[in-house]
Amino acid sequence: MAHIGPSGFSPYPVAVYEGVLTPPPGKALMFNEIVDEEIAMREAAKAMLTRQNPTIFPGPQVLYAWNEEAKEKAKLVRKMAEVLGAKIIPMYDYRPKYPKINPAIEINPNHPNLTIWHNKIKACIFVGVHCHYANVALKIIRAETDCFTIAMCSMAGHEDAMITLRDQHVEEMEKFIKIAEEVKKELGK
Amino acid sequence: MSYKIYKINEELKDFMPKEIIDLEEKATWGNPKRGVMDLPYTKELIEEHSLCAGCPESMALRYIIASLPNPEDTIIVNSTGCTSLVFPHIALHTVHSLFGNQNAVASGIKRVLEWRFPDKVKDVVVLAGDGATVDIGLDCTLQSFFRQEKITTICFDNEVYANTGGQESGLTVKGHVFKMAPKGKQWDKVPMWQLAIDSGCHYVARLTVSSPKRVEQVIKKAIYVAREVGPTYVHLYTPCILEIGLNSDDGLDEMRARDKERFAFFEYMTPQAEEVINRIKEEGLL
Amino acid sequence: MQATETILYNRAGQRVVSPDYLLFEAPRTKHFMTGSEAVKEAVKRASVDASVSYPITPQSEAAHLIGELWVEGYVGVYFRGESEFGVMSEIAGCAMAGARCITTTSGPGTLRAMENFPMWAGTRIPVQLVLMARGINSPLSIQPDNLEVSFLLDTGCMIWYAETAQDLFDMILAGFVVAEQPDVHVPLITVVDGFFVSHTREAVMLPPDDIALPPYNPYRAPMPVIDAEVPPGRFLRDPFVMKSNYISYATHASWQWEVRAAIERSRPYAKHYLRGLVEHFGDPEADLVFVACGTASAQAKEAVRLLEDEGIPARVVKLKTIRPFPIEELREAVKGAKYIFVPEFNVVGWLEREVRRYLYGHSNAEIIGAPRVAGGMTMPAEVIVKEVLKLTGKEVKHVI
Ligand SMILES: Cc1ncc(C[n+]2csc(CCOP(=O)(O)OP(=O)(O)O)c2C)c(N)n1
Ligand code: SF4
Ligand SMILES: [Mg+2]
Numbered sequence: 001m002a003h004i005g006p007s008g009f010s011p012y013p014v015a016v017y018e019g020v021l022t023p024p025p026g027k028a029l030m031f032n033e034i035v036d037e038e039i040a041m042r043e044a045a046k047a048m049l050t051r052q053n054p055t056i057f058p059g060p061q062v063l064y065a066w067n068e069e070a071k072e073k074a075k076l077v078r079k080m081a082e083v084l085g086a087k088i089i090p091m092y093d094y095r096p097k098y099p100k101i102n103p104a105i106e107i108n109p110n111h112p113n114l115t116i117w118h119n120k121i122k123a124c125i126f127v128g129v130h131c132h133y134a135n136v137a138l139k140i141i142r143a144e145t146d147c148f149t150i151a152m153c154s155m156a157g158h159e160d161a162m163i164t165l166r167d168q169h170v171e172e173m174e175k176f177i178k179i180a181e182e183v184k185k186e187l188g189k
Numbered sequence: 190m191s192y193k194i195y196k197i198n199e200e201l202k203d204f205m206p207k208e209i210i211d212l213e214e215k216a217t218w219g220n221p222k223r224g225v226m227d228l229p230y231t232k233e234l235i236e237e238h239s240l241c242a243g244c245p246e247s248m249a250l251r252y253i254i255a256s257l258p259n260p261e262d263t264i265i266v267n268s269t270g271c272t273s274l275v276f277p278h279i280a281l282h283t284v285h286s287l288f289g290n291q292n293a294v295a296s297g298i299k300r301v302l303e304w305r306f307p308d309k310v311k312d313v314v315v316l317a318g319d320g321a322t323v324d325i326g327l328d329c330t331l332q333s334f335f336r337q338e339k340i341t342t343i344c345f346d347n348e349v350y351a352n353t354g355g356q357e358s359g360l361t362v363k364g365h366v367f368k369m370a371p372k373g374k375q376w377d378k379v380p381m382w383q384l385a386i387d388s389g390c391h392y393v394a395r396l397t398v399s400s401p402k403r404v405e406q407v408i409k410k411a412i413y414v415a416r417e418v419g420p421t422y423v424h425l426y427t428p429c430i431l432e433i434g435l436n437s438d439d440g441l442d443e444m445r446a447r448d449k450e451r452f453a454f455f456e457y458m459t460p461q462a463e464e465v466i467n468r469i470k471e472e473g474l475l
Numbered sequence: 476m477q478a479t480e481t482i483l484y485n486r487a488g489q490r491v492v493s494p495d496y497l498l499f500e501a502p503r504t505k506h507f508m509t510g511s512e513a514v515k516e517a518v519k520r521a522s523v524d525a526s527v528s529y530p531i532t533p534q535s536e537a538a539h540l541i542g543e544l545w546v547e548g549y550v551g552v553y554f555r556g557e558s559e560f561g562v563m564s565e566i567a568g569c570a571m572a573g574a575r576c577i578t579t580t581s582g583p584g585t586l587r588a589m590e591n592f593p594m595w596a597g598t599r600i601p602v603q604l605v606l607m608a609r610g611i612n613s614p615l616s617i618q619p620d621n622l623e624v625s626f627l628l629d630t631g632c633m634i635w636y637a638e639t640a641q642d643l644f645d646m647i648l649a650g651f652v653v654a655e656q657p658d659v660h661v662p663l664i665t666v667v668d669g670f671f672v673s674h675t676r677e678a679v680m681l682p683p684d685d686i687a688l689p690p691y692n693p694y695r696a697p698m699p700v701i702d703a704e705v706p707p708g709r710f711l712r713d714p715f716v717m718k719s720n721y722i723s724y725a726t727h728a729s730w731q732w733e734v735r736a737a738i739e740r741s742r743p744y745a746k747h748y749l750r751g752l753v754e755h756f757g758d759p760e761a762d763l764v765f766v767a768c769g770t771a772s773a774q775a776k777e778a779v780r781l782l783e784d785e786g787i788p789a790r791v792v793k794l795k796t797i798r799p800f801p802i803e804e805l806r807e808a809v810k811g812a813k814y815i816f817v818p819e820f821n822v823v824g825w826l827e828r829e830v831r832r833y834l835y836g837h838s839n840a841e842i843i844g845a846p847r848v849a850g851g852m853t854m855p856a857e858v859i860v861k862e863v864l865k866l867t868g869k870e871v872k873h874v875i
Contacts, residue, residue, distance in 0.1 A: 012725060014732045016739035022658045024743075058201060060699070064706035065196040074198030088204045093707035095277035096714050096722040098239045105206055110722035131657055131697035132599050132733065139729040155657035155695060159736075194706040212708070239721070262703050266568075273715055280709040282701045284571060286598070287590055290564035293556065297568020298701060301525055304551040305573055311703065329564065332557035 015159040045180035051123035054086040059129030109137040113144035123148040221258040225401040236278040243437025245427040256405040266295040268321035289326030292333035319360040334388035337419040347429035355432040385422035391462040392421040395455040397444035426452040489687035501682035510672035513640040515540035517647035524574035525552035533669035534579040534607040559584040563591035570600035573693030573700040582609035595662040596631025601654035609669040618851020625825035631734040632662040634798040636768035649748035668770040752801035757790030762813040777856030812840040
């Protein structure tokens with residue numbers, strides 16, 4: 001993503017209008033820079049390990065046991081949370097929820113800022129959220145909060161996140177966990 | 190069946206709210222004998238919704254969803270209107286597209302699911318208001334019948350455009366004063382159930398939702414016949430208590446009163462439909 | 476979600492090849508055919524799952540031919556809908572259920588279907604609509620005229636414009652590939668001028684017909700496909716989103732931005748598969764530039780040849796995409812231009828408006844929205860030349 005701030009007359013900024021697109025295969029996006037995946041992973045781990053109330057937001061694609069990859073990824077999400085000392089707050093579906101969400105325990109793409117405000121989350125990871133909903137939510141978060149957003153996407157990534165990792169499958173998630181362990185050690189945590 | 194999409198990964202179960210865990214553990218999946226009698230004991234597939242308190246549409250929706258024989262493989266297509274406020278809270282794959290195009294969208298979905306999953310039963314059910322079904326969407330509704338699409342169409346007839354604040358619809362009774370009919374409606378209520386018969390539906394029923402068990406029977410018949418034979422149509426009276434000035438506990442009485450007149454129970458079936466219905470009865474599914 | 480598995484044959488029994496192979500590497504042979512027939516040849520090689528049709532001139536023949544492909548087993552689902560409104564909703568249903576879809580329409584059909592197009596974009600379906608442009612009522616005309624495109628510019632659909640049957644063939648195949656990218660995944664409207672392309676025979680280079688694009692994988696879509704096979708089980712596509720529905724205004728705003736962002740994300744893919752968003756023709760040094768799309772660019776190329784005979788250097792910048800608009804490419808291309816002519820097949824000059832909008836503050840050239848023909852008129856190259864000569868004051872004999 002590029003700068004925080006409004007795009008045109010809408011309060012919801014869109015990185016692509018600042019010339020920032022999803023990263024090409026094999027690369028990652030850090031703010032408005034295309035970088036090697038490993039560099040982005042290190043920075044992502046550092047953000048999660050050093051900012052307040054780091055939280056992982058797992059989406060339906062990893063929450064439910066709908067295929068083998070999802071089952072594997074769920075284990076890795078849990079492990080990742082342990083390594084990063086992060087909370088897990090699920091985005092278990094995308095519905096406008098009635099009468100309201102409970103921001104302490106859930107996050108909803110239609111007003112993700114509520115959960116971030118309530119829990120004072122300063123760094124977060126989106127994983128397993130369908131791309132459209134991740135994008136809708138990330139734009140709102142970017143406009144409404146000072147949370148450092150990290151997208152761990154199994155597809156092409158999300159340019160409105162501050163760090164976006166693309167094509168993240170089991171192997172890549174394992175790599176991230178390993179890097180996070182290293183960074184943690186380096187930080188003396 | 191696709192129950193797997195409700196199954197939560199063990200490692201992440203601790204973080205899920207109870208309503209979602211209940212959906213996995215306490216809802217009725219994989220049981221075609223499920224029905225309205227399960228309502229008090231099992232997890233419903235509808236969470237809280239925002240219709241007016243006591244709205245009969247909400248009762249109808251609960252009975253219908255509880256009666257689906259194959260919820261884990263049922264797609265529901267909806268239209269704009271009061272009902273669409275309930276749809277986000279239904280724990281199935283559902284579509285709200287435009288106002289009036291529901292039978293067209295459903296036709297596309299049904300045909301593609303048959304092509305993609307030739308060995309699986311995927312039921313497609315349309316559920317929309319009277320304005321959506323009979324006025325703005327009449328063309329799409331009838332054409333899907335003409336084409337013999339294997340879908341079930343359910344119309345929630347509250348005899349008014351409720352969601353936009355109470356305007357006359359084609360299903361308003363003659364003489365009734367609503368907005369846009371300030372002198373009273375000038376023409377008769379459209380006999381949609383008859384149009385459905387003439388347009389090729391194989392099973393047609395007209396009823397109020399005063400009796401949950403009867404709703405269950407009708408919905409099951411309609412879905413089984415649509416699955417095997419062709420289009421089916423269910424016309425339900427779900428009065429808009431708000432627009433006709435009733436209290437939230439008056440809906441049932443209003444429906445019971447109409448049970449004796451313009452919504453007296455009526456059922457039609459073709460011989461092919463009857464065959465299917467008799468067979469599923471024998472199989473104990475009705 | 477799933478790592479991609481390799482599929483060797485599609486359901487029609489054609490060997491699956493990579494898009495790059497199909498578009499750029501496979502040997503091609505020359506065939507003589509109409510634009511409508513080129514649509515058939517593209518669909519035949521595109522592993523298409525579903526198509527819904529409705530008659531309207533000049534697109535009917537293309538729709539008939541897709542029907543033939545269905546009979547032959549190349550297309551999974553095919554039927555005639557009740558109206559263009561119905562058709563575009565039916566095809567939306569097909570796409571939401573996980574199908575690769577194509578449909579066709581023209582003029583009044585486009586306008587009848589209108590409410591569907593922003594819905595397609597909002598629900599993120601990569602349906603491809605081949606639009607064979609014709610006049611819109613009133614008065615009724617079946618003749619070529621592309622006014623209808625101006626109504627589509629802000630629907631949230633991508634819009635590409637083919638000049639020839641060859642372009643159309645290649646664009647349809649490239650179109651599926653680009654539109655189905657998970658970070659794009661919005662509809663594509665592939666426009667050609669009715670009759671001029673749909674009904675005119677020309678040489679088209681085709682790869683063999685026993686190879687085809689990889690089938691569509693709906694599980695890579697940015698939204699859950701409606702098939703009850705993908706979580707969340709509780710999923711409404713697409714809900715009411717207003718504040719009164721206990722969410723925030725932000726949802727609709729962000730969603731709308733996201734659709735536009737998706738179009739922007741198509742740029743690198745389109746650049747690759749279309750070999751650039753613009754095409755250059757003529758003298759690269761010329762300060763007289765025609766900016767055009769479709770048949771108008773074909774005619775502008777002819778005009779460049781005539782002008783060359785008169786000793787006036789000129790060139791054409793053909794726009795292959797209108798949404799996304801090739802902003803940078805155009806700005807770059809008109810550096811040094813003194814005169815920019817925008818020839819068009821409609822009375823309002825929607826392309827001129829677009830060109831002015833994106834060149835504002837980026838070019839000192841005089842922009843001239845001419846010539847403009849409509850209602851079925853042709854645009855002889857001589858008419859274009861005449862406009863140029865009017866400006867330069869040069870008298871030339873052979874011009875009408
Ligand atoms: C094309 C279009 N026209 C009009 C509307 C406005 N509209 C929204 S809901 C509605 C009334 C729905 O009436 P009905 O189908 O009877 O359902 P109810 O609300 O009564 O349950 C109308 C007219 C719309 N959303 N779209
Ligand atoms: S307005 Fe009428 S139909 Fe709508 S929720 Fe209220 S009572 Fe029900
Ligand atoms: Mg109504």
